[in-house]
Amino acid sequence: MKVSKVVSQECTGAQIVLKFLADQGVKFMFGYPGGAVLPLYDEIELQSKVKHILVRHEQAAIHAADALSRSNGEVGVAIVTSGPGLTNAVTGIATAYMDSIPMVIISGQVPSHAIGQDAFQEVDAVGVTRPCVKHNFLVTNVEKLSETLSQAFYIASTGRPGPVVVDIPKDIQQTKTVYKFHKKVNLRSYQPVVEGHIGQIKKAAELITKAKKPVIYSGGGVILGDASRALTKMVKMLDFPCTNTLMGLGGFPANEKLFLGMLGMHGTYEANMAMQNCDLLIAVGARFDDRVIGNPDHFYSSSRRIIHIDIDPSSISKRVKVDIPIVGDIKNVLKNLIKEIESLDKQLQDISEWKKQISKWESKNCLKYKESKEIIKPQFVVETVNKLFQKHDFFITSDVGQHQMWAAQFIDFNKPRRWINSGGLGTMGVGLPYALGVQLAHPNSLVGCITGEASIQMCIQELSTAKQYNLPVKIYTLNNRYLGMVRQWQEFFHGNRYAESYMDALPDFVKLVESYGHIGLRIDKPEDVEPAIEESIKRKNDLVFIDFITDQTENVYPMVPGGKGLSEMILV
Amino acid sequence: MSDIKTRHIIALLLENESGALSRVSGLFSARSYNIESLTVAPTDDSTLSRMTIVTYGTEDIVEQITKQLNKLVDVVRVQELTKVDFVEREMALIKLKVSNSTKESLFKYVEIFRGKILDVGKEIIIIELTGTAKKINSFLELFSDDNVIELVRSGALGIGRLSKNLKI
Numbered sequence: 204m205k206v207s208k209v210v211s212q213e214c215t216g217a218q219i220v221l222k223f224l225a226d227q228g229v230k231f232m233f234g235y236p237g238g239a240v241l242p243l244y245d246e247i248e249l250q251s252k253v254k255h256i257l258v259r260h261e262q263a264a265i266h267a268a269d270a271l272s273r274s275n276g277e278v279g280v281a282i283v284t285s286g287p288g289l290t291n292a293v294t295g296i297a298t299a300y301m302d303s304i305p306m307v308i309i310s311g312q313v314p315s316h317a318i319g320q321d322a323f324q325e326v327d328a329v330g331v332t333r334p335c336v337k338h339n340f341l342v343t344n345v346e347k348l349s350e351t352l353s354q355a356f357y358i359a360s361t362g363r364p365g366p367v368v369v370d371i372p373k374d375i376q377q378t379k380t381v382y383k384f385h386k387k388v389n390l391r392s393y394q395p396v397v398e399g400h401i402g403q404i405k406k407a408a409e410l411i412t413k414a415k416k417p418v419i420y421s422g423g424g425v426i427l428g429d430a431s432r433a434l435t436k437m438v439k440m441l442d443f444p445c446t447n448t449l450m451g452l453g454g455f456p457a458n459e460k461l462f463l464g465m466l467g468m469h470g471t472y473e474a475n476m477a478m479q480n481c482d483l484l485i486a487v488g489a490r491f492d493d494r495v496i497g498n499p500d501h502f503y504s505s506s507r508r509i510i511h512i513d514i515d516p517s518s519i520s521k522r523v524k525v526d527i528p529i530v531g532d533i534k535n536v537l538k539n540l541i542k543e544i545e546s547l548d549k550q551l552q553d554i555s556e557w558k559k560q561i562s563k564w565e566s567k568n569c570l571k572y573k574e575s576k577e578i579i580k581p582q583f584v585v586e587t588v589n590k591l592f593q594k595h596d597f598f599i600t601s602d603v604g605q606h607q608m609w610a611a612q613f614i615d616f617n618k619p620r621r622w623i624n625s626g627g628l629g630t631m632g633v634g635l636p637y638a639l640g641v642q643l644a645h646p647n648s649l650v651g652c653i654t655g656e657a658s659i660q661m662c663i664q665e666l667s668t669a670k671q672y673n674l675p676v677k678i679y680t681l682n683n684r685y686l687g688m689v690r691q692w693q694e695f696f697h698g699n700r701y702a703e704s705y706m707d708a709l710p711d712f713v714k715l716v717e718s719y720g721h722i723g724l725r726i727d728k729p730e731d732v733e734p735a736i737e738e739s740i741k742r743k744n745d746l747v748f749i750d751f752i753t754d755q756t757e758n759v760y761p762m763v764p765g766g767k768g769l770s771e772m773i774l775v
Numbered sequence: 776m777s778d779i780k781t782r783h784i785i786a787l788l789l790e791n792e793s794g795a796l797s798r799v800s801g802l803f804s805a806r807s808y809n810i811e812s813l814t815v816a817p818t819d820d821s822t823l824s825r826m827t828i829v830t831y832g833t834e835d836i837v838e839q840i841t842k843q844l845n846k847l848v849d850v851v852r853v854q855e856l857t858k859v860d861f862v863e864r865e866m867a868l869i870k871l872k873v874s875n876s877t878k879e880s881l882f883k884y885v886e887i888f889r890g891k892i893l894d895v896g897k898e899i900i901i902i903e904l905t906g907t908a909k910k911i912n913s914f915l916e917l918f919s920d921d922n923v924i925e926l927v928r929s930g931a932l933g934i935g936r937l938s939k940n941l942k943i
Contacts, residue, residue: 391851392790
């Protein structure tokens with residue numbers, strides 16, 4: 204390991220952590236103090252380079268740091284205390300892990316001599332988090348502290364990114380040693396692949412020139428790998444239709460003609476039909492998960508060639524066998540693939556018949572819904588948010604459920620990192636802390652959170668954090684008094700028995716929001732929707748919460764039922 | 776994808792650190808991969824441990840297993856031995872019930888199987904047997920369950936032949 208900077212005076216472990224974070228360029232850390240991190244909090248107080256954001260629950264600290272990373276690509280940093288601090292953080296860590304978000308979580312641990320004694324607030328942090336982190340460390344020697352932190356940042360941010368936990372016992376935080384900042388990290392057991400295999404790239408280029416019914420299917424890997432520009436260039440060069448996964452929205456601009464919309468369980472008819480009927484599928488940074496291709500056997504029932512570009516070899520041929528796997532950094536691979544196609548002295552096939560077919564599918568207008576003058580349709584709220592937000596530099600976060608799917612369907616994301624949601628784990632409660640993390644990283648942007656009355660209550664305490672740091676996010680709650688997506692499944696698959704999916708005793712959200720010092724509005728008439736959203740945007744310095752009382756019976760369409768194939772959609 | 780499950784032996788080198796073993800065993804349980812035996816010990820390089828895992832699965836599952844193992848940060852190298860030319864050995868210590876009338880034949884079996892007698896008592900004998908899992912199974916088949924008082928097996932160890940090295 205190269206030592207690039209030496210500060211010769213002795214520092215405590217806690218001082219080392221803070222010096223390291225400053226040297227690493229970390230601007231924000233989200234956390235909550237407690238016994239086992241008191242030495243660290245002492246040092247937080249004594250410095251000014253890293254701003255600490257005090258949340259109201261550790262889960263929100265992780266979500267906010269996670270969202271900061273999703274929105275700007277930096278490593279998100281959070282700090283929690285031992286025991287319950289760490290276990291509260293687990294949901295956030297698992298959420299980040301499922302979506303491959305680079306994060307470093309620092310947790311306090313009971314003093315080394317007390318480990319294993321069932322000490323107060325002791326939990327085996329490394330053991331508890333092992334299945335939901337990319338890697339984790341228990342620091343047993345202060346001499347290794349700064350090196351471990353460097354490794355943590357390196358592992359979190361390279362290859363397929365992910366969260367890394369660094370558990371630091373209290374006595375290590377108090378022990379002194381000389382601080383060194385290790386800029387370069389070399390781990391013999393961890394060497395992520397960057398360059399794609401040129402032979403495979405050549406084969407892919409050949410196959411592309413033969414395709415008559417091609418589709419490009421891109422996912423979260425394009426966003427994480429900052430490969431959006433390269434992807435867009437390739438799609439336009441080939442003039443192939445392109446669909447994005449839930450995590451990939453914004454990877455290819457929604458306002459482009461070649462965009463088919465999102466695919467998958469609640470994807471568009473045209474995207475799913477194109478996936479099922481294509482003769483060449485180019486998967487870019489996507490992993491063929493169950494919500495995307497449905498039943499793999501049904502997917503196999505029509506044959507197609509598949510090129511799969513991904514940084515993680517274990518994503519390849521996990522659920523679907525592919526013909527040409529290319530493992531490597533997506534941006535790098537796409538650039539080389541573009542070069543290769545350009546250098547081939549071959550014409551692409553005429554795909555006008557295929558495009559005609561796609562236009563036919565598009566003409567189904569699968570996202571249509573019955574408009575109403577009496578009752579607010581949830582889709583209408585989201586459409587209106589889209590209409591008004593497009594005039595601004597905006598970000599949208601969401602929680603999990605029907606509102607999330609409508610946001611994904613109706614909001615046009617023309618840039619990457621603008622759509623912030625929990626795709627893999629599907630964690631209710633992320634929306635508000637996500638919005639706070641994004642707003643901190645982008646103080647001049649418009650940040651909206653589309654949520655439901657159930658999801659928002661899972662982290663509603665963070666309204667207090669928003670007040671403390673003056674974060675003027677806009678919260679749009681689609682309030683149907685139901686756990687909407689659960690209700691939809693009960694209607695479709697469980698004989699209309701709405702077991703425990705109705706909320707009987709909701710709070711008065713307006714009063715609740717006001718008690719936190721924010722502005723709350725309740726809207727129950729369709730004609731008030733647009734003016735209310737307009738008003739919330741105008742209030743640049745205020746957090747505005749709008750409780751939209753929406754149609755209780757609305758469902759998300761199209762829908763591919765679980766276990767079914769992509770072309771077996773339920774349409775409205 | 777092929778549905779035929781076969782026996783596979785995977786060898787790995789991993790960092791000799793606390794927690795590395797649980798990362799590997801945790802991976803198998805979390806992804807519900809089968810694990811028949813797992814042995815681990817330090818190597819000639821004290822910073823590395825070597826592990827041999829025996830698993831049953833289809834080709835696709837075993838491919839996933841090796842990929843997932845490679846992804847673990849503590850794992851330095853992975854080699855699927857059953858894909859190369861390799862040798863496999865396992866050791867068993869077997870405590871058997873004997874009587875004067877069965878002793879004679881038992882000694883013969885031990886000789887045929889090239890085992891060793893480690894301890895002899897009036898009614899009990901301990902045998903050391905080395906070989907492939909198959910050979911140990913064949914030896915055990917000679918005795919009824921009543922006669923096997925205790926049995927301990929090491930799990931398979933494997934090493935690639937000739938130039939098929941697993942080194943860093």
